[in-house]
Amino acid sequence: MSSIFNFEKFAQNLGNVCHSYCYQCQCKTTWKFGKLTEWARLFRIKTLPLKKEYFIFCEPCGDDHELDTMEFKKVEKIVKSLGSIDDTHLKESIFKRIHQKQQKFVKTFYIDKA
Ligand SMILES: [Zn+2]
Numbered sequence: 657m658s659s660i661f662n663f664e665k666f667a668q669n670l671g672n673v674c675h676s677y678c679y680q681c682q683c684k685t686t687w688k689f690g691k692l693t694e695w696a697r698l699f700r701i702k703t704l705p706l707k708k709e710y711f712i713f714c715e716p717c718g719d720d721h722e723l724d725t726m727e728f729k730k731v732e733k734i735v736k737s738l739g740s741i742d743d744t745h746l747k748e749s750i751f752k753r754i755h756q757k758q759q760k761f762v763k764t765f766y767i768d769k770a
Contacts, residue, residue: 662697663706673735674742676751678714679758686715689723689731712750721754 668691678685692709710728713720734741741747
């Protein structure tokens, strides 16, 4: 028996954001951003977007990091007008966080292997 309500997630790729170093790929790569929307379906009709999540990810390895709504809106605005967030303070602040996380992961990975 199938339930009346179903939940579905749709990921949308919104295109290039910038070029930056990726610690997973160990080289400079293209980063993209996207939106994940969770929908509730009543019978077969898409009804309500329940939740939206925003993220930025490395194109070659797919390593993704969450963006808050404010960051996402800023990224979207800058990409629309300038084509990328390269050479902006926004990029600096986002990648400071991403690189810290990635380095932590790389360190943990090596400790686990030892
Ligand atoms: Zn990567």
